[in-house]
Amino acid sequence: xxxxxxxxxxxxxxxxxxxxxxxxxxxxxxxxxxxxxxxxxxxxxxxxxxxxxxxxxxxxxxxxxxxxxxxxxxxxxxxxxxxxxxxxxxxxxxxxxxxxxxxxxxxxxxxxxx
Amino acid sequence: xxxxxxxxxxxxxxxxxxxxxxxxxxxxxxxxxxxxxxxxxxxxxxxxxxxxxxxxxxxxxxxxxxxxxxxxxxxxxxxxxxxxxxxxxxxxxxxxxxxxxxxxxxxxxxxx
Numbered sequence: 570x571x572x573x574x575x576x577x578x579x580x581x582x583x584x585x586x587x588x589x590x591x592x593x594x595x596x597x598x599x600x601x602x603x604x605x606x607x608x609x610x611x612x613x614x615x616x617x618x619x620x621x622x623x624x625x626x627x628x629x630x631x632x633x634x635x636x637x638x639x640x641x642x643x644x645x646x647x648x649x650x651x652x653x654x655x656x657x658x659x660x661x662x663x664x665x666x667x668x669x670x671x672x673x674x675x676x677x678x679x680x681x682x683x
Numbered sequence: 684x685x686x687x688x689x690x691x692x693x694x695x696x697x698x699x700x701x702x703x704x705x706x707x708x709x710x711x712x713x714x715x716x717x718x719x720x721x722x723x724x725x726x727x728x729x730x731x732x733x734x735x736x737x738x739x740x741x742x743x744x745x746x747x748x749x750x751x752x753x754x755x756x757x758x759x760x761x762x763x764x765x766x767x768x769x770x771x772x773x774x775x776x777x778x779x780x781x782x783x784x785x786x787x788x789x790x791x792x793x794x795x
Contacts, residue, residue, distance in 0.1 A: 669715040674727040
C-alpha cells in the first residue's frame with residue numbers, strides 16, 4: 570500500500586531563518602506531488618505541484634520554493650522566512666495519468682514564525 | 684473554470700441526529716468529486732469519491748453522498764452524528780489535466 574510521510578510535525582523558526590520541509594511517498598512510482606498551505610481557520614491554498622522530477626509549477630508568487638530531487642521526494646524551502654509564512658503545510662500525492670483518483674495527504678507540518 | 688461552493692461555513696448538530704453538509708460545483712465537464720475530513724492539526728482524510736459510476740456513494744464512518752448532475756450538487760450526509768465526527772469537511776472537484784479545486788470547508792460541531 571502507499572504511504573506518505575511528512576516531517577517535521579511542528580517547527581518554530583525565527584524570522585529570516587531558512588526552511589526545509591520534506592515529504593516522501595512510498596509504494597507508488599511517478600506520483601503527482603503537491604504542497605498546500607492552510608492558514609488558521611482557512612481553506613487550502615495550492616503552493617506547488619509537480620508531475621515529475623524537476624517539473625514543478627508554482628501557483629502563487631511567494632517567498633517559498635519547491636524541489637523534487639527524486640521521484641517520490643518533494644521538498645519545500647525558503648531562504649528567509651517571513652512572519653506571513655506561518656501556517657499549516659500539507660503535502661499530498663495523487664496517481665498520475667488518471668482522471669478519477671483522489672489526493673492523499675500527509676499529516677502536515679505546523680510552522681510558527683517568531 | 685471550476686469552482687466548488689460549500690454553502691455553510693459552520694454546521695451544528697446534536698449527537699444522534701442527521702448530518703447534511705452541502706456542496707455545489709461549477710464545471711464545464713462532469714468532474715470527479717471527493718469529500719475529505721480534517722481533524723485539528725491533522726492532514727485530510729478521504730471520506731468518499733464519485734467517479735461517474737453510481738450516483739450514491741458510500742464512504743467510511745457511515746457517510747454517504749449523492750451526485751445530482753441537474754443540481755450540480757454533491758451533498759454529504761450521515762444518518763446519525765457521533766461526537767467523533769466533529770471536524771472540518773472539504774468538498775473537492777477534479778477534472779483531468781486541471782488541478783484539484785477545494786471548497787472553503789464546513790466546520791461540523793456535534794453537541795452532546
